[in-house]
Amino acid sequence: MDLMKELSKLVFGLVLAALLAPSSSAYAQLQKVEQTVFGMDCAPCAYGLEKQMTGFEGVESASVSLNDGRATLQFAEENDLRLEKLRTAIQESGFSAQKATVHVAGTVQQRGRRWILTTPAGERYVLKGDALDAKPGGRATVTGTVPKG
Numbered sequence: 001m002d003l004m005k006e007l008s009k010l011v012f013g014l015v016l017a018a019l020l021a022p023s024s025s026a027y028a029q030l031q032k033v034e035q036t037v038f039g040m041d042c043a044p045c046a047y048g049l050e051k052q053m054t055g056f057e058g059v060e061s062a063s064v065s066l067n068d069g070r071a072t073l074q075f076a077e078e079n080d081l082r083l084e085k086l087r088t089a090i091q092e093s094g095f096s097a098q099k100a101t102v103h104v105a106g107t108v109q110q111r112g113r114r115w116i117l118t119t120p121a122g123e124r125y126v127l128k129g130d131a132l133d134a135k136p137g138g139r140a141t142v143t144g145t146v147p148k149g
Contacts, residue, residue, distance in 0.1 A: 029105055029119030030081055031141070035071045036098035037064070037090055049093055056081060056089075080121045083146060098148045105141040117142060 040046050046066040053062035053071055058079025064071045071090070075081060087097035106119040108127070115127040117140060127142065 029121055029123065030073075030075045030079060030083065030102065031105060032075065032103040033071075033073045033083065033086065034101040035073070035086065035090065036100065037069050037071050037095050038098055039095040040064075040066050040069060042066070045095075049090065049095065052089060052093060053086070056086070082119075082121055082123050084123070100146045101143065102146055103141065103143045105139065108136065108138055108140045110136050 037049070040049065043066055046064040049071060050062050050064040053059060053064070053073055058076050058081045059073055060076050061074045062071065073086070083100065083102060087100075090097040104117065104119060104123075104125060106117045106123075106125075109116050109118065117125045117127055119125075125142075125144075125146075127144070
């Protein structure tokens, strides 16, 4: 799966939450993910997925709601997790990873009329919206929606 193609449809609602944060190799990338999960039919399913998500290095906390069909993860400041890895784990558990709301940080670059946010782990997010108030090469934190994986 080509993550860049998947994320080319990325729609960010709230645009820049923080610009030009101090430079640091520990600058977090994924900060929070609210992942919609289809296919959970029972409490043990949700519990098992929650335990699996909590087991990933870099995850500070994870909660899975059977009623809402959502996994919510908070990440440590220093982590190298990728959204793709979390979605693969969900699919390998027998569920379907749908849209996700992500809070992600990285470096922004402008390519033509597009803004691209690249995380320290190399994930690339295409930011929708031409009113971004960012400086190329600057650090930014954004919140937005990633469509079904």
